[in-house]
Amino acid sequence: MKEFDLNILINNKGILNKKIEEFLSKNILKKQKADEYEIKGHIEKAEHNLNFVKSTLELKEFNDWCITGCYYASYHIALALIMTKGYSSKNHLATLCILIKEFYKNGIEKEELELINNLFIDYQDLIFYVESKNKREDAAYSSKRLYDKREVESLRIKAALFVDKIKGVIRDRKL
Numbered sequence: 001m002k003e004f005d006l007n008i009l010i011n012n013k014g015i016l017n018k019k020i021e022e023f024l025s026k027n028i029l030k031k032q033k034a035d036e037y038e039i040k041g042h043i044e045k046a047e048h049n050l051n052f053v054k055s056t057l058e059l060k061e062f063n064d065w066c067i068t069g070c071y072y073a074s075y076h077i078a079l080a081l082i083m084t085k086g087y088s089s090k091n092h093l094a095t096l097c098i099l100i101k102e103f104y105k106n107g108i109e110k111e112e113l114e115l116i117n118n119l120f121i122d123y124q125d126l127i128f129y130v131e132s133k134n135k136r137e138d139a140a141y142s143s144k145r146l147y148d149k150r151e152v153e154s155l156r157i158k159a160a161l162f163v164d165k166i167k168g169v170i171r172d173r174k175l
Contacts, residue, residue: 023094042080049073063147064139070159071136077166
């Protein structure tokens with residue numbers, strides 16, 4: 001997905017809602033009661049993936065798998081977050097659509113945003129989610145095996161920050 005496509009979903013609620021309805025009708029996305037066990041499981045899986053990446057980075061020859069692990073840490077924490085609103089997803093784009101619909105607030109005044117900052121995700125979070133998925137696709141499906149360790153370490157740090165932020169959003173929504 002390109003940033004242009006992300007911006008269409010963010011700025012056109014009609015297209016966003018149509019995509020969500022399509023995913024719901026095909027059972028790719030399901031509406032259900034929020035499940036604390038599932039939320040906890042996705043958080044643990046996100047942390048597990050981050051631990052895998054951190055330990056595997058030392059091996060140097062498996063940076064492609066580290067990139068994949070970074071994305072899946074982000075994906076699992078996103079699944080945990082959407083479950084707090086009673087959604088389960090079997091699709092990366094469906095998950096992104098719910099993140100936008102339920103957790104991205106566009107056009108909020110700066111003062112309001114500072115007061116509620118821990119309850120929502122921002123544009124940079126959505127960009128990271130999309131970019132990490134794009135990097136994961138390259139690492140998983142291209143014939144390239146070698147990736148720069150500094151770039152992978154940077155992705156790992158961003159993924160860890162994303163996971164921590166979403167854990168905070170989940171925690172603050174429960175208060």
